[in-house]
Amino acid sequence: MICINGQFLPASRAQIPALDQGFLYGYGLFETILVRRGQPVLLEAHLKRLEKGCTALGMTLPLLLTELGSLVHQTIKLNNTIDGALRLTLSAGTAPGEAAGNLVISTRPLPYSTLDYQKGFRAGWSSFRRNEQSPLVKFKTLNYLENVLAKKEARERGWDEALFLNTAGYVAEGAVSNIFLVKNSQVITPSPDQGLLPGIMRQVVLETCRRLGIAAQERPVSPHELLDADECFLTNSLMMVMPLVKIYDRPIGSGQPGVITEEIKTVVSDHIS
Numbered sequence: 213m214i215c216i217n218g219q220f221l222p223a224s225r226a227q228i229p230a231l232d233q234g235f236l237y238g239y240g241l242f243e244t245i246l247v248r249r250g251q252p253v254l255l256e257a258h259l260k261r262l263e264k265g266c267t268a269l270g271m272t273l274p275l276l277l278t279e280l281g282s283l284v285h286q287t288i289k290l291n292n293t294i295d296g297a298l299r300l301t302l303s304a305g306t307a308p309g310e311a312a313g314n315l316v317i318s319t320r321p322l323p324y325s326t327l328d329y330q331k332g333f334r335a336g337w338s339s340f341r342r343n344e345q346s347p348l349v350k351f352k353t354l355n356y357l358e359n360v361l362a363k364k365e366a367r368e369r370g371w372d373e374a375l376f377l378n379t380a381g382y383v384a385e386g387a388v389s390n391i392f393l394v395k396n397s398q399v400i401t402p403s404p405d406q407g408l409l410p411g412i413m414r415q416v417v418l419e420t421c422r423r424l425g426i427a428a429q430e431r432p433v434s435p436h437e438l439l440d441a442d443e444c445f446l447t448n449s450l451m452m453v454m455p456l457v458k459i460y461d462r463p464i465g466s467g468q469p470g471v472i473t474e475e476i477k478t479v480v481s482d483h484i485s
Contacts, residue, residue, distance in 0.1 A: 234303025238355035332457030344407030393441035443470025
């Protein structure tokens with residue numbers, strides 16, 4: 213069952229107007245939310261980011277955030293989603309700034325397995341760059357084709373993730389993830405000015421490092437520094453903390469999930485349970 217503007221319909225009957233600017237131009241926003249034990253994880257943070265994006269891009273939600281939260285819970289219940297992913301998709305509608313957009317709520321299975329965490333991910337550099345000057349990089353927009361093409365490239369090359377450098381040659385982010393490295397027991401991640409979406413799970417990890425007494429920095433990161441790291445890991449709202457053990461065929465550190473990565477992963481998982 214899919215929820216469109218507050219109404220629940222079977223997926224086969226779900227429709228939006230053909231002239232919706234989300235369909236025509238990728239004018240819209242989305243949020244992907246982890247569902248754990250039947251509950252949406254970090255829902256308030258996701259709704260706040262959606263609201264912030266609406267303000268910045270001149271879009272209007274068709275209902276209040278409190279109503280949206282209730283619909284999220286109803287969608288989870290109707291689809292009997294115990295552990296999975298929930299997506300909020302807000303298009304700009306046919307008249308952005310004059311009328312509300314179209315809001316779609318849907319669920320799907322989780323894409324990551326226990327084996328993924330045990331083995332860790334392998335990644336490579338995308339063949340095109342992230343533009344750190346673009347006004348879109350800090351929002352989760354429907355204009356997502358670069359990310360889709362990067363993931364396609366990763367699959368074709370046998371990688372689990374594609375990594376973007378920015379136009380200055382520094383590390384930006386993954387196609388669907390933020391990037392962290394560990395060097396000399398210090399956690400480092402590219403700063404937001406490097407052309408990345410500051411993910412919600414990225415912020416959770418930084419807060420977790422502070423609670424654990426692990427030094428953490430946000431700053432520019434060179435490709436060589438990432439390759440020379442003791443450990444690396446990726447984050448997003450669904451994977452939470454995923455070890456990154458190889459770039460191309462070059463092992464990072466020991467080529468196995470690292471000790472600090474595992475500590476952070478465990479604490480984050482326990483914290484959001």
